[in-house]
Amino acid sequence: MAKFLTQEQEEDIVDAIRQAEQATSGEVRVHIEKKCKADSPIERAKEVFAELKMHETELRNGVIVYVAWKDHKVAIWGDEGIHSKVGQSFWEEELELILKYFKSGDYQTGLTEVVLQIGQKLKENFPFEQKGEVNELSNKISYNKDEGKTDA
Numbered sequence: 001m002a003k004f005l006t007q008e009q010e011e012d013i014v015d016a017i018r019q020a021e022q023a024t025s026g027e028v029r030v031h032i033e034k035k036c037k038a039d040s041p042i043e044r045a046k047e048v049f050a051e052l053k054m055h056e057t058e059l060r061n062g063v064i065v066y067v068a069w070k071d072h073k074v075a076i077w078g079d080e081g082i083h084s085k086v087g088q089s090f091w092e093e094e095l096e097l098i099l100k101y102f103k104s105g106d107y108q109t110g111l112t113e114v115v116l117q118i119g120q121k122l123k124e125n126f127p128f129e130q131k132g133e134v135n136e137l138s139n140k141i142s143y144n145k146d147e148g149k150t151d152a
Contacts, residue, residue, distance in 0.1 A: 004032055004069040009108040016112040020119020026061040026082060026126045028118055029054060030111060033144035036068035041075035044068065049077050057081075061126045063118050065098070065111065074098055076114070085125040094118065 005013070013030060020028050031048045038044035045066035049055065054062035060081030067074050076091050076098075083091075094114050101110030 004067070005107060012108055013111050013115065016115040016119075020115050020122065022119075022123075023128055024061075024119065024122040024126050025057075025059055025128060026063065026119070026122030027054065027057050028063050028065070028115055028122070030065045030067070030115065031143070032067045032069060034068065034070040036071045036073045037144075041066055041068060041071075041073035042077060044073075045075040045077040049079070055079060059126055061122060063122070065114060065118075067107075067111075069107075072102075074102065076118075078118075082122065082125065086121050090121065 017028050017030065020026075029052055031045075031052070036044050038047060045064055048066060049062070049064045052064070054064060057079065060079040063076065063078040063082060065074070065076050074095065076094050078086070078091060094117060097117070098110040098114045101107070101113065
């Protein structure tokens with residue numbers, strides 16, 4: 001089976017997720033699958049967001065970056081807490097950025113840059129209120145279970 005990212009690229013993206021989540025209660029996930037299993041990538045991003053229980057963060061500040069690599073589709077979905085702070089134009093700018101890198105085949109940089117910029121917005125709008133706040137969700141890249149790929 002062809003792979004979208006190498007192990008090293010996955011590790012770099014997971015590291016970017018860790019950096020993005022430092023000093024914020026916000027959560028970022030990257031989900032990768034071969035084909036989009038919905039009518040649109042944003043609909044699929046919402047489905048995966050729910051499957052990963054990202055809506056259960058206390059401040060509704062989870063963000064998912066969704067990629068269907070064989071279909072060349074990508075979407076970014078932010079929960080209502082973060083969306084109400086940054087607005088639709090922020091997501092459109094981030095989508096434009098990731099697509100710029102993806103069009104040149106640089107998937108790692110596209111994902112890393114977008115994750116870090118989302119993390120910056122989360123830090124600005126949802127700084128840690130107190131010591132001891134916990135990372136509510138895994139930092140691992142998630143994959144569609146029926147594609148035979150385990151979490152990185």
